[in-house]
Amino acid sequence: MDYRHLGNSGLKVSEITYGNWLTHGSQVENDVAAQCVRAxxxxxxxxxxxxxxxxxxAAEQVLGDSLKSERRESLEIFTKVYWPVGPKGVNDVGLSRKHIMEGINNSLKRLQMDYVDLYQAHRYDVETPLEETIAAFADVVRAGKALYIGVSEWSAEQLREGQKLAREAGFSIVSNQPQYSALWRVIEEKVVPTSRELGISQIVWSPMAQGVLSGKYEPGKDAPAGSRATDSKGGQDTIARFMDEQTLTAVQKLRPIAEGAGLKMSTLAIAWVLQNDNVAAALVGASRPEQVAENVKAAGVKLDAATMSAIDDALSGVVESDASKTVSPEKRPA
Incomplete structure (x- = not known):
């Protein structure tokens, strides 16, 4: 495993980071989730x-249960606040002081920990003054409940204003968590250059484009049984944007490129995002322990210029690069 600094902070994180979205507490049994964490x-x-x-x-609870026997100081634990939780009342959502303070306390109870290393704004909240949000995060840090603060899917402009207020409040935003893959490059034009300037790293989710870049979805064929594309509980919706015939055909052109590099297509996809020096970590999930072992093979992989160019050529015409697609909800979700 290789490790990278998170933003301009002194904190190092494993460049392959384990994420439990769409798996723990929902898609896989708790004992299998624990096996994946062990792997x-x-x-x-x-x-x-x-x-x-x-x-x-439930995902926080499962993760906490799986890690409770580990030395806490040897781990970096990240969680987030914004989306509706609990009974989903009017204040069970967003980035108000009330929700942030209640959110961190409830997360720590579920995780069975005294603090998290990184507490992240899961989206930008248009209904709360940014000054209120930043002041609440500052208090969370001063209380020792979170060591660092990050955000997720914030635009370049939101990052700039948030960092300005954060530094005035005595801390820094160290990370942003956007979607990023060889197919979804919307952060490259504005978010990445702004983040470099501000000392913010990217912790990227969906480096395999919801599994499409693994090559298992082939044009003209039904999605494999049990795959994310057949999951009506949520996976099906998130992967839909990549499931058109043109994209699936282009992705199959990556197969000989991966073979030439001595990698599986999934490993190539994860390694691709790690070539960006503003990326601190690639988030990977798993529904089986062996998937973890395979994904970790991307750590430390260096892709040469010819391979990177061949990937660009293969995906020409299907890459999404529109910077305006880095957006948060226009109003709080119910």
Whole structure:
């Protein structure tokens, strides 16, 4: 495993980070989830990402149960606040002081921990003054309940204003968690250059484009049984944007490129995002322990210029690069 600094901070994280969105507490049984966490630890992963909204708290609980016997100081634990949780009342959502303070306390109870290493704004909240949000995060840090603060899917402009207020409040935003893959490059034009300037790293989710870049979805064929594309509980919706025939055909052109590099297509996809020096970590999930072992093989892989160019050529015409697609909800979700 290789490790990278998170933003301009002194904190190092494993460049392959284990995330439990769409798996723990919902898609896989708790004992299998625990096996996946064990596999991550055995592979050298020390950084784990979750959120209060994942399975409405159950994902945090499963992660906490799986890690409670581990030395806390040897782990980096990330969670998030914003999306509706609990009974989903009017204040069970967003980035108000009330929800942030209640959110961190509830997350720590579920995780069975005294603090998290990184507490993240899961989206930008248009209904709360940014000054209120930043002041609440500052108080969370001063209380020792979170060591660092990050955000997720914030635009370049939101990052700039948030960092300005954060520094005035005595801390820094160290990370942003956007979607990023060889197919979804919307952060490259504005978010990445702004983040470099501000000392913010990317912790990227869906580096395999919801599994499409693994090559298992072939044009003209039904999705494999049990795959994310057949999951009506949520996976089906998130993967839909990548399931058109043109994209699936282009992705199959990556197969000989991966073979030429001595990698599986999934490993190539994860390694691709790690070539960006503003990326601190690639988030990977798993529904089986062996998937973890395979994903970790991307750690430390260096892709040469010819391979990177061949990937660009293969995906020409199907890559999404529109910077305006880095957006948060226009109003709080119910």
């Amino acid at each position: 991550a630890l055995d592979a050298g992963i020390t950084t784990f990402d979750t959120a209060d909204a994942y399975a409405n708290g």
